Amino acid sequence: MIKILLVDDHAVVRMGLKVLLNAVENMEVVGEASEGNEGIKLANELKPDVVLMDLSMPHGKDGLTATTELKKQLPNISILILTMHDDEEYLFRAIQAGASGCVLKSAPHHELIEAIKSVCNGNAYLHPAATKRLMEQYLESVRQEGSDHYQLLSDREVEVLTLIAKGYSNKEIAEQLIISVKTVETHKSNLMEKLQMRTRPELVAFALKKGLIGYGI
Structure with a gap:
């Protein structure tokens, strides 16, 4: 419910x-x-x-x-x-x-x-109607901010970021990467701290900017 x-x-x-x-x-x-x-x-x-x-x-x-x-x-x-x-x-x-x-x-x-x-x-x-418009505006606003922070992410964190941006839940990410849900949550927390982001939409926009996913997601 x-x-x-x-x-x-x-x-x-x-x-x-x-x-x-x-x-x-x-x-x-x-x-x-x-x-x-x-x-x-x-x-x-x-x-x-x-x-x-x-x-x-x-x-x-x-x-x-x-x-x-x-x-x-x-x-x-x-x-x-x-x-x-x-x-x-x-x-x-x-x-x-x-x-x-x-x-x-x-x-x-x-x-x-x-x-x-x-x-x-x-x-x-x-x-x-708003999705592409908002993403384009946000991508422009973060063009400079966060660019260097991407280099701080580990390969696993990039994998987690990509799956989060595609809309997978923590449980689904854990199943795909064969790790625990707790580990997924830790990776998510670490990458959000490194990228200085707070919300999932921010991660989606960042993943689009980096070419990890496309507009069709």
């Missing part, structure tokens, strides 16, 4: 999402919040698998600030940003804040459901 926390300042939106998601097999909305501070509090209490976080909440803490603080408190939680803005700046800022992905509020229901499943499995998710 995927436990979901809704954080949105519109009660009608929360009600609609709750009805939609509770009707999906293996999904359950376990809590609702109308602003960021309340969302952080409930997330710590309820320990959901996925937080659906509205980007723009005029009262209380906004979605980006709440996402940043929540990832510091619960690093393993998956946060999916809901936004009306089809704009690179908002997408880039959401990923910098630690979000696992972004979905437009205008997206069809099936896309939202697939996005929730994807981030719950540890993958990144961006709505299709």
Whole structure:
């Protein structure tokens, strides 16, 4: 069962999402919040698998600030940003804040459901129209930063980085490389420290830059 926390300042939106998601097999909305501070509090209490976080909440803490603080408190939680803005700046800022992905509020229901499943499995998710655009912008921003850091990675860390960027879970990586999940987690932690990165989308962008994977992934 995927436990979901809704954080949105519109009660009608929360009600609609709750009805939609509770009707999906293996999904359950376990809590609702109308602003960021309340969302952080409930997330710590309820320990959901996925937080659906509205980007723009005029009262209380906004979605980006709440996402940043929540990832510091619960690093393993998956946060999916809901936004009306089809704009690179908002997408880039959401990923910098630690979000696992972004979905437009205008997206069809099936896309939202697939996005929730994807981030719950540890993958990144961006709505299709934004993926290439965001990657190109991010690649340009990191063209200098991190280039030399790649030389610090061991061959095994490069293998782990490649598989992470392709969307494999820690367990799947362990099976492919015939190592333990704990060892995979250690390699992941080491390479993120060496590359000075915090999120999976950053690793995907870096892997694209280095030619480890292609845009088709």
